[in-house]
Amino acid sequence: MRVMAQLAMVMNLDKCIGCHTCSVTCKQAWTNRTGVEYVWFNNVETRPGQGYPRRYEDQETWRGGWTLNRRGRLALKGGGRFKKLLTIFSNPKLPAIDDYYEPWTYDYEQLTNAPLQEHTPVARPKSLLSGKDMKISWSANWDDDLAGAPDHGDKDVLLKGIADKVRFEFEQTFMFYLPRICEHCLNPSCAASCPSGAIYKREEDGIVLVDQDRCRGWRMCVSGCPYKKVYFNHRTGKAEKCTFCFPRVEVGIPTVCSETCVGRLRYIGLMLYDADAVLAAASTANEHDLYEAQRRVFLDPNDPAVAAEAERAGIPRDWVEAARRSPVYALINTYKVALPLHPEYRTMPMVWYIPPLSPVVDVVRDTGHDAEDRGNLFAAIEALRIPVDYLAQLFTAGDPAPVDAVLRRLAAMRSYMRDVNLGRDPDERIASAVG
Ligand code: SF4
Ligand code: SF4
Structure with missing residues (x-):
């Protein structure tokens, strides 16, 4: 057993009202700069929906000829030698700016000086389809118009909404909000994919960061992260990502998204885990067993043997004490009401959801x-x-x-x-x- 400490988060989805305060305050704190206008380290997706960048869950599309091996590294699958050679010299498919939605600048003057209008102003809907098929509007932080309604393929029926069939189907609609940040994974494929070794996982608390001096802008991390939570700064030519607000947590203040969350749904806590067991858990053969395998990697901080190993590993006693009080440990391991997002990606994500x-x-x-x-x-x-x-x-x-x-x-x-x-x-x- 090799005990390590990791900061983690649990979000209670029943409490999210989709107000986007977390996204906006995170943006103001971290990405309100040239080069990262399109970037939302924290975004809140409407589900069912396409996500951000759109269709990021369609792993086959984004990886091209590449796949993730059990160590979280990008590896080539199938094809002859020539195809492999070609693929080596091409980065797997990267999301384009359209997949992130165009950035916009808020004109605060409009808040006080705008003339009276007939309708409430909204962000311009961006349709992915045109003409008769125009029915999906989407952006990084909203995807609301059809929610879970079955797709009729007929806009007129949708708009009139008078047929019994339509009424029946709209009774079955559902939606909810899914806030997302970087997962600060135990087995981070962004780090494993970086040819420059610029992405690293902090030994003391597991926060995954990009060393800006070492980054050479390969963008393999963007391809390698299945959650698409690394972004390219087109001004600096370097990768950037959520930092779990490390300058704040180092002085005992929660992340910006947690502190400003209107629904008070984000729980932050320290977890102790067995670093020797991570790769074996990530390699669990049956995908259905992955979340449980990850749960078993977490160690019980009340176990005296774990506390003794933690001390031998140099983890401060008050950190072990913090792990004992951790709401994250309680929600994941004691009450068993939290689950990881897409455990089948095998990166061992550390943001779990109720x-x-x-x-x-x-x-x-x-x-x-x-x-x-x-x-x-x-x-x-x-x-x-x-x-x-x-x-x-x-x-x-x-x-x-x-x-x-x-x-x-x-x-x-x-x-x-x-x-x-x-x-x-x-x-x-x-x-x-x-x-
Ligand atoms: Fe890296 Fe992506 Fe995991 Fe974040 S979510 S640690 S960027 S692999
Ligand atoms: Fe949801 Fe909280 Fe973000 Fe509002 S601030 S969208 S309630 S996670």
């Missing part, structure tokens, strides 16, 4: 009660608004069982707390579901 329970439509409509009412609790889980399969494709490589277990626990916790707050004896079935 999946959204969201309103439970059927129950609300039929009875006027919501999922927190104990009479409805277990029926409610069967009538979730956001399909479990959709969440599973984000958080567990498509395995619905662990997502279902988390949602049941969340609903049970809410119901339990409602009983407690109302002075009722908690229902036994609910208490056992809370665990």
Whole structure:
């Protein structure tokens, strides 16, 4: 066992209201500069949606002839010698500025001096399709217009919205917000992909940074990061990325996005993990087992053997104490309500998410009660608004069982707390579901 410490974050998606305060304050602090106008170290995606850069989850497209091996390095797959030679001298496909959405400058004068207009001004929608097919508008931080509605392929039917079919399908729409920053991965493929060795993971707290003096602008990190969270500064010719606000956390202040989050949904904490177990966990054969394999890499800070190893590794005692109090450890390992984003990328991401329970439509409509009412609790889980399969494709490589277990626990916790707050004896079935 080789104990190391890592700063990590858990975000509770039920609490995100999509206000984008985190994105704007992060931008003001870190990327309000020439060369990175298009960059959002923190962005908030509408789901279902394309993400930022758009379709970044389509890994095959972005990697071209390359693939990530278990050490997180870009490696060539298939093809003859000539094809391999060609690929070596070409960076895998990079997102273009259109994939990031065009940057814009806020004109603050407009806030006070703009003439009265008939409609509320909005950012100009950017359509990915044209003419009759024009129905998808998108940007780095909004993707709202169709949410989860099934695609009719017929704009007129959509706009009129009178057919029973359309009404029925819109009742099934769902959406939620997914804030994203760099994952500060345990197995960071950005670092493994860099030919200059400019990207490194800080030994003391695991924050992944770009050494600006060593960066030669190869941009292999942009290709190598499956979350597309490294960006190219076209003024300096260097790569840049989220720094987990290290100058702030070093003096005990939270990251800008956490401190300014309106929903108070970002939990920061210290985790202890077994560095010797990372590669084996990242190589877990079955994709469905990856999130659990990563969970096992995290060490229990209350275990005296772990504390002793931490001391031998030079980790300060107050850091071990901080790991014991860590809300991140509690949410991931103790309560088991947080899951990693796309564990199948095998980079061992360190920003985990509590999946959204969201309103439970059927129950609300039929009875006027919501999922927190104990009479409805277990029926409610069967009538979730956001399909479990959709969440599973984000958080567990498509395995619905662990997502279902988390949602049941969340609903049970809410119901339990409602009983407690109302002075009722908690229902036994609910208490056992809370665990
Ligand atoms: Fe590197 Fe991407 Fe992981 Fe961040 S999310 S550490 S940029 S591989
Ligand atoms: Fe969501 Fe918080 Fe960001 Fe607002 S500030 S969009 S609530 S994560």
